[in-house]
Amino acid sequence: MSTPNTPAGRRVGRPRAQERPAGGPEPRDEVLSVAAELFTVHGYTATSTRAIAERAGLRQASLYHYFDGKEAILAELLEGTVSPSLEVARGLLSRTEAAPEARLWALCHSDAALLCGGPHNLGALYLLPEVRTDRFAVFHRVRSELKSCYKELLAATSPGAELGAEELGLRADLLFGLTESVILLRRAEPARDPEALATATADAALRVAGVPQRSLARLRREGRELLAARD
Structure with missing residues (x-):
């Protein structure tokens, strides 16, 4: 059954931790950008998905809507x-x-x-x-x-x-x-x-x-x- 007011088959995003200005980067791209900085500045092991989500303005649960974990983010960055x-x-x-x-x-x-x-x-x-x-x-x-x-x-x-x-x-x-x-x-x-x-x-x-x-x-x-x- 499709979600009300949502086209069938369309993935529904979770609410953001904070509102973003119109015309800004897509949440997925922002997660990658933030992770790239945190991984290279603070280290991969020291960076948590919570830190990435907070820096990207998302709830931690929302990050998993785009990536299934920290390894998936790193894999896409390296590719x-x-x-x-x-x-x-x-x-x-x-x-x-x-x-x-x-x-x-x-x-x-x-x-x-x-x-x-x-x-x-x-x-x-x-x-x-x-x-x-x-x-x-x-x-x-x-x-x-x-x-x-x-x-x-x-x-x-x-x-x-x-x-x-x-x-x-x-x-x-x-x-x-x-x-x-x-x-x-x-x-x-x-x-x-x-x-x-x-x-x-x-x-x-x-x-x-x-x-x-x-x-x-x-x-x-x-x-x-x-x-x-x-x-």
Whole structure:
């Protein structure tokens, strides 16, 4: 039976702890935003669902209308640090008319910019012991697929084509790790310019890939053009 004055099948929200101004963020988005801040500033273990709900202006019971618990909130936040980069990677893989070195630069830049450009350093939560559980399987699957895209682009480059399978895998691991190292750099120096850091990371990634220094300026320009074409 549907709730009176409510269309059948529509989920009914619980009352808020306090009224919100019209045009503000949706409650679900606000929970994610608040949790991102609390997890990164105070720590995941030290943050309770009650604290998240109160900060978001909700009753604790209302939070469970949107998420089934703290792990679900963390899982969605972490997936948001890799899913956009995977979308970029898939698009770059399809751009076979462009130099693979330029596409690899674009991927490294875009991925690093995502990791170091948001309001909170969510990548710092990757090493939480809780993230090793099955609850975070989607995050790990997407991250693994993203890493495979790095490897595929590297294999398409001139230096990568000359590598054996084992060396290619190791070099791809290094590229992926180099890009994600912006998480640690940001934690050490939060005021670093995200664009400068992303550019330096992408440049360094091509050097790790074996691209000669003399080619960097051209490939950087082509990589930027690829990213601009997505906007």
